[in-house]
Each structure stands twice: as C-alpha cells, then as structure tokens.
Amino acid sequence: MAKTRPRVARRVQTLRPSGIRRFFELVERMPEAISLGIGEPDFITPWRVREAGIYSLERGHTHYTPNRGIGPLLQEIAQYLDRRFGVSYDPDTELVVTVGGSEAIDVALRTVLEPNDGVLIPQPCFVSYVPCAVLAGGRALQVSTSVEHDFQVQVDDLAEAYDEGTRALLISYPSNPTGAVMPRAGMEALVEFAADRDMLIISDEIYAELTYDGAHCSAAATPVGRQRTILVGGFSKAWAMTGWRLGFAAGPADIIEAMVKVHSYAVMCSPTTAQEAAIEALRGCDEEIDQMRREYNQRRRVMLNRLNEMGLSCFEPKGAFYAFPSVSATGLTSEQFAERLLEEEKVAVVPGTAFGPSGEGFVRCSYATSMPLIEEAMLRMAGFVSRVGG
Amino acid sequence: MEEILQLLSEDARLTDAQIAERTGISEAEAKDAVAKLEKDKVIRRYKTVIDWERAGIEHVFGFIEVRCAPERGVGFDAVAERIMEFPEVHSLYLMSGAYDFLVVIQGGNMRDVAYFVAEKLAPLDHVVGTATHFVLRRYKVDGDVMVERAQAKRLPVTP
Ligand SMILES: Cc1ncc(COP(=O)(O)O)c(C=O)c1O
Numbered sequence: 001m002a003k004t005r006p007r008v009a010r011r012v013q014t015l016r017p018s019g020i021r022r023f024f025e026l027v028e029r030m031p032e033a034i035s036l037g038i039g040e041p042d043f044i045t046p047w048r049v050r051e052a053g054i055y056s057l058e059r060g061h062t063h064y065t066p067n068r069g070i071g072p073l074l075q076e077i078a079q080y081l082d083r084r085f086g087v088s089y090d091p092d093t094e095l096v097v098t099v100g101g102s103e104a105i106d107v108a109l110r111t112v113l114e115p116n117d118g119v120l121i122p123q124p125c126f127v128s129y130v131p132c133a134v135l136a137g138g139r140a141l142q143v144s145t146s147v148e149h150d151f152q153v154q155v156d157d158l159a160e161a162y163d164e165g166t167r168a169l170l171i172s173y174p175s176n177p178t179g180a181v182m183p184r185a186g187m188e189a190l191v192e193f194a195a196d197r198d199m200l201i202i203s204d205e206i207y208a209e210l211t212y213d214g215a216h217c218s219a220a221a222t223p224v225g226r227q228r229t230i231l232v233g234g235f236s237k238a239w240a241m242t243g244w245r246l247g248f249a250a251g252p253a254d255i256i257e258a259m260v261k262v263h264s265y266a267v268m269c270s271p272t273t274a275q276e277a278a279i280e281a282l283r284g285c286d287e288e289i290d291q292m293r294r295e296y297n298q299r300r301r302v303m304l305n306r307l308n309e310m311g312l313s314c315f316e317p318k319g320a321f322y323a324f325p326s327v328s329a330t331g332l333t334s335e336q337f338a339e340r341l342l343e344e345e346k347v348a349v350v351p352g353t354a355f356g357p358s359g360e361g362f363v364r365c366s367y368a369t370s371m372p373l374i375e376e377a378m379l380r381m382a383g384f385v386s387r388v389g390g
Numbered sequence: 391m392e393e394i395l396q397l398l399s400e401d402a403r404l405t406d407a408q409i410a411e412r413t414g415i416s417e418a419e420a421k422d423a424v425a426k427l428e429k430d431k432v433i434r435r436y437k438t439v440i441d442w443e444r445a446g447i448e449h450v451f452g453f454i455e456v457r458c459a460p461e462r463g464v465g466f467d468a469v470a471e472r473i474m475e476f477p478e479v480h481s482l483y484l485m486s487g488a489y490d491f492l493v494v495i496q497g498g499n500m501r502d503v504a505y506f507v508a509e510k511l512a513p514l515d516h517v518v519g520t521a522t523h524f525v526l527r528r529y530k531v532d533g534d535v536m537v538e539r540a541q542a543k544r545l546p547v548t549p
Contacts, residue, residue, distance in 0.1 A: 020548070028546055031546075033546070035547060037547035037548075038547065039548045040544060040548055042544070128549070294396075297414075301414050302411050302412060
C-alpha cells in the first residue's frame with residue numbers, strides 16, 4: 001500500500017496562524033465588547049460610489065474586464081496619483097487594478113522573487129507580508145523598528161539584516177499597526193539604500209490619504225525611487241471600500257506587465273462592479289474623504305490624550321487610524337494586557353505581537369470607531385490600567 | 391473655525407474642553423473662538439433635533455407655493471416680512487421658477503394648516519395664488535435621517 005503523504009504543503013503547514021485569528025475568536029464570544037481591534041473604517045462607502053455600483057449592475061455590466069482593469073479607471077488612477085502625490089504613471093503600461101491592496105502585495109512578491117530571495121520587512125507590520133513572501137518562495141528578513149525612532153525603519157538596521165541574496169524591501173507608511181509615517185528625508189534614505197544594492201521597493205501606501213501632519217511622501221516620488229518601486233494603493237481605507245476588494249499597483253512597465261501576467265492567471269480581473277464604482281470614488285469623493293479624515297483626526301487626538309493620561313505612553317501616530325501605546329508600565333505582556341482588558345472591561349485591542357515580535361509591549365487601538373465608543377473604551381481602559389498599576 | 395462650526399452643528403452640547411481636544415487647540419482658544427462666533431451671530435443659537443412623531447406629539451407640515459405680484463416700490467422683502475411674522479411659518483424661502491415663495495407651515499393638524507393658508511396667507515396683499523402640499527412622511531430633515539435602518543456590521547477584529 002502506498003504511504004500516505006501530507007496533504008498540505010510543508011510551506012503552508014509552517015505558516016504561523018495569524019495572532020489576529022486567535023484573538024478574533026475570543027472577541028467573537030463577547031458581542032457586547034467595544035472593539036478597538038478593527039482594521040477597517042467604520043464609515044460606509046460614500047453613497048455616490050455605492051450608487052455608481054448599483055448603476056453598473058443595472059446596465060448589466062456583469063462580465064469580465066480586461067486583465068489590467070477598465071480603461072477609464074486606469075486613467076482616473078493615473079490622474080489621481082499625479083494630483084495627490086506627484087507621481088506619474090502611464091495608465092496603459094504602468095498600472096494594474098487588483099483585488100485589494102492584498103492581491104497587489106502578493107502578486108508583486110510572486111512576480112519579482114527568485115527562490116530564496118530575501119525580502120527586508122520592517123516590523124511590526126501588516127500580517128500578510130511575511131506569509132506572502134514565504135509563499136512566493138522568498139525569505140522574510142524581519143527588521144525591528146522601535147518607538148525611539150517613531151517606528152520608522154532605520155537604514156543601519158536594514159543594512160544589518162541585508163545579505164547578498166536580498167531582492168526587495170517591503171515598506172508601508174503610514175503604518176498598520178503603529179500609525180507611523182515616513183517623512184521625505186527618511187524615505188529618500190530608504191530609496192538610496194535600495195538603489196545602492198539594486199533592490200526593488202514594494203511600497204504599500206494604502207493609507208496614503210490618511211495622514212494628519214503634512215502630506216504623504218511616496219517611495220516613488222523621486223526619479224530614483226520611481227524606477228525601482230512597486231507602489232501599492234487601494235480603495236479600502238480612504239474610501240471606506242473594504243468589502244469591494246479593489247486596489248492597484250503602479251510601477252515601471254516591465255514589472256507591471258509581468259504582474260499583469262500573474263494577476264491574469266490568478267484572478268483574471270478585478271470585480272467589474274467595484275471597478276466601475278471606483279471611477280466615481282476618484283472623480284467625486286474629495287469632500288467625503290476630507291470629512292472622514294477630519295473625523296479620524298479628531299478621534300486620534302482624543303485617543304492619544306486619553307492613553308497618555310492613563311499612563312500608557314504613546315508616541316504620536318501621524319497616519320492611518322491606529323494608536324500603538326506601550327503597555328510595559330503595567331508589567332503585562334501585550335497578550336496578557338489584551339486578554340485581561342477584554343475579560344475585565346470588555347474592550348478589545350490587538351496585542352502588538354500579532355504584527356511581529358517587536359510589537360511586544362504594545363497594543364494596537366484602532367480609532368476607526370465612533371467617538372462615543374472611543375470615549376467609553378478609554379474610560380474603561382483607564383480603570384483597568386489604574387487597577388493593574390500603570 | 392470651520393471645524394469648530396462643523397463639530398457644533400453635529401453636537402451643540404460639546405464643551406470647550408471637548409472642542410479643544412478634538413481640534414488640537416487649547417481650551418482657552420476654543421472658548422474664545424466660540425464666544426466670537428456667538429458674538430458675530432455666526433452661531434445664532436443652539437437647538438435640538440426632535441423626532442416629534444416618536445414623542446407621540448402630532449405635527450403636520452405643509453409646503454405652500456405662493457405666487458406674488460409685488461407692486462412697484464414694494465419688493466419681495468416686504469411681502470416676506472409679512473409672511474414670516476406668523477409663528478406658524480417654520481421656514482420661508484424666495485424661489486426661482488414657477489412660483490415665488492416656498493412657505494413651510496408647521497401645525498398641529500391638517501385643518502390648522504389649511505385654515506392658515508385660507509385665512510392668513512391667501513388674502514395677503516400681492517399674493518395672487520397658493521398651492522398647498524402636505525408632508526406625508528419625513529425621511530431626512532436638515533441632514534438627519536428620521537427612519538430607523540439596520541446598522542452595517544463589521545467583524546469584531548480584523549488585521
Ligand atoms: C497596511 C495594509 N496593507 C494592505 C491591506 C489590505 O487592504 P485591501 O483591503 O486593499 O486588500 C491592509 C488592510 O488592513 C493594510 O492595513
């Protein structure tokens with residue numbers, strides 16, 4: 001009789017289950033808890049965008065689109081990137097519309113990595129980076145960032161983790177989970193580091209619209225950066241379109257053409273309804289985005305004040321919609337803090353360790369939740385901290 | 391300034407401290423800014439959005455189109471002043487198009503509104519015609535949705 005072989009590939013078996021998943025199950029059993037653990041906007045997609053999606057369906061636009069995406073959307077994305085971030089791309093050859101920023105990250109890694117190529121990944125970071133790098137056959141070279149540097153990755157630390165087989169640097173500013181941003185000077189240093197070693201940069205700029213202290217600086221903003229950067233963006237955050245599953249990648253034509261190939265074999269094309277709705281998102285939503293950004297900023301200030309007042313020191317997050325306070329004053333680990341806070345005060349935050357080892361000692365608090373809930377959660381959290389001793 | 395107005399237009403009960411915290415200014419600055427807005431009559435007053443129906447208190451709204459023939463030397467403003475003095479008049483607008491004024495009347499019941507139009511509005515000098523429309527249901531009023539709708543749900547924890 002033939003020996004039975006493992007039915008799941010070793011590479012997949014060895015992927016660590018997401019730290020979010022375990023916590024999800026705890027919170028799910030407690031429906032009355034206030035959750036600051038949600039990584040998506042509490043706003044609903046602006047009506048004009050939903051309406052455009054409905055209209056698309058009404059007209060019977062239910063078929064595949066070209067692999068790369070529909071022309072008018074590609075044009076709008078190109079104009080948008082130019083208008084907002086001063087980076088220009090040819091819609092016909094340098095853009096691809098993807099199934100969320102998530103797919104763009106996956107496809108980018110699969111497109112550029114040779115087996116065992118290293119990918120420098122500053123962490124704490126979004127949960128998909130390391131698994132996607134591994135699934136693409138690469139080696140994830142994790143580089144810690146620290147609160148001393150406002151969670152901005154340092155070139156020295158990158159240089160230390162770098163080896164000859166390193167192909168790419170995967171960065172994301174504004175950052176999930178820390179809320180860190182990367183100012184122009186720092187971004188230029190990263191670009192120079194990559195250029196000196198002929199590395200590619202995959203820059204996940206999905207939170208680019210959500211900055212609260214100066215404009216976002218894209219990794220592709222300089223000519224040197226542009227020629228080696230795959231810029232990932234998407235509609236999930238600023239347009240509150242998580243469920244539509246729509247994002248994009250922009251980059252040099254040779255790489256994007258290759259990404260379109262991978263994308264076409266993986267998913268054919270992005271959802272048609274979402275693509276047509278996204279045209280309206282780019283054409284008509286500046287005011288809605290301003291309004292949401294303003295409200296996030298108000299919540300950000302309130303949360304930051306309250307965290308610092310209760311004795312959880314928190315550096316000022318200048319982007320995305322997360323605060324990342326230190327819980328070390330309580331003497332608890334991230335996981336203990338999150339679990340006990342949930343048990344005792346029914347407030348959910350995510351342990352920093354869910355985003356990488358250097359998240360230890362921190363928790364992620366999302367302010368993509370209404371102001372009254374944030375205020376109530378902060379009250380409960382303050383009670384908890386004073387009880388355990390902050 | 392605009393941000394303060396926006397905050398207060400959403401929630402008039404915000405304290406100076408709350409306004410300060412949300413907008414990133416000091417409490418004294420917030421207090422001064424609000425005082426100035428009040429003094430300049432940018433903020434005219436603070437009031438409450440009430441769902442009368444839910445309170446079980448009947449209110450009927452009539453939208454009355456009014457056509458006028460203002461005389462030489464007596465503009466629309468003079469007519470408007472006569473109309474808006476009536477306490478039944480909830481809102482009054484001068485319009486472009488097929489009629490001149492849109493008068494919103496708030497009354498206890500339909501009879502009150504009909505009576506007001508027949509006895510007070512129609513006989514006014516310069517008013518040459520009216521058309522009365524009664525409101526059957528208020529869905530959204532001054533930016534506030536008045537009907538209950540299920541809240542969209544999010545997963546409790548996501549990356
Ligand atoms: C940093 C970061 N990148 C990418 C994504 C994925 O977004 P999308 O919905 O576009 O796939 C997220 C979502 O939480 C994120 O936080």
